[in-house]
């Protein structure tokens with residue numbers, strides 16, 4: 001058995017897929033989640049895929065005492081992957097304090113408890129949102145950080161700074177900041193996937209719900225952008241590829257003594273796809289039509305952004321491998337499973 005890892009937000013979308021990959025790699029996982037945006041039944045899916053049920057603590061990471069108790073009851077945690085956060089961009093504009101409190105207090109509590117509990121490293125879920133609208137694409141990690149366009153985005157920028165300042169102060173920890181591009185898809189088993197509460201804000205869950213007939217039609221937010229077909233471009237990364245990068249990052253942090261105390265990596269495919277291209281890929285992959293119309297631009301949207309993932313490819317030895325059509329088929333299989341229930 002390898003080291004014990006604490007996965008905060010582990011019943012969430014990316015956390016559940018990462019728990020599967022950590023367990024497959026032999027790590028022992030302890031999850032803490034307050035179930036504010038996920039469901040305990042996710043643990044059944046993780047167990048069905050890996051044969052192992054992770055230790056689960058229902059609790060809130062903004063509560064220091066809960067975390068102290070967790071470390072006491074689960075001694076020997078060597079690394080943390082911090083997924084726990086509120087993540088809806090629009091909601092963060094309406095409720096900024098909720099976002100600052102949840103996302104920042106969670107991180108600060110974890111950082112504070114790491115040294116005294118012998119936790120050596122923390123992987124942090126950051127986002128390409130820190131780059132704002134890029135001056136050029138693909139974008140690499142040396143690109144400037146632009147002013148955040150939402151409180152949510154600002155929590156990611158501030159969190160990166162908090163980690164850097166804490167490490168600079170001499171705290172005996174390491175950290176890897178992973179800047180995700182657009183995670184999509186589901187586990188190929190269709191046993192875990194994304195479970196958006198209410199009306200989805202993100203493209204792929206809205207698309208699959210439309211294909212399933214739950215939503216009447218998908219609105220493409222603008223076709224007058226400066227892109228080949230006029231719709232926005234993103235770098236869509238398969239969630240299983242993304243999950244695997246966390247396992248590599250954790251191993252590097254814990255086992256490689258010569259790496260810098262804080263490292264930053266883009267996690268993307270390196271390919272940009274427009275909204276219309278993604279709809280097309282879904283229809284071709286599944287044969288299921290997606291009723292859609294062109295609508296107004298969505299306020300605050302970035303026109304085009306895709307990753308230069310060279311650093312992650314070369315330094316981590318990680319590469320996004322999934323074919324977009326397989327990713328779309330997995331997203332659809334998961335949607336069908338959820339709709340059946």
Ligand code: NAD
Nearest residue numbers: 009012013014033034035036037038060061084085125127
């Ligand atoms: P998610 O909402 O599915 O997962 C987050 C989990 O954290 C949820 O299960 C939620 O219940 C839990 N949680 C929230 N606050 C908590 C708290 N205070 N204590 C304990 N648990 C708490 O989101 P996700 O898509 O899996 O995202 C995971 C991380 O990746 C987040 O930090 C998010 O900001 C970041 N990220 C996501 C995307 C994306 O598009 N999905 C892109 C970039 C970065």
Ligand code: UFG
Nearest residue numbers: 127128129180181182201202203206219220221232275301
């Ligand atoms: N879109 C539509 N119709 C929809 C939903 C989305 O056309 O119904 C378009 C958007 O305009 C955008 C693209 O699809 O061009 C992707 O939109 P998402 O909302 O899925 O993703 P974003 O790139 O806007 O933002 C996401 C997360 C952020 C995260 C960012 C970078 O929501 O939290 O990726 O990782 F910061």
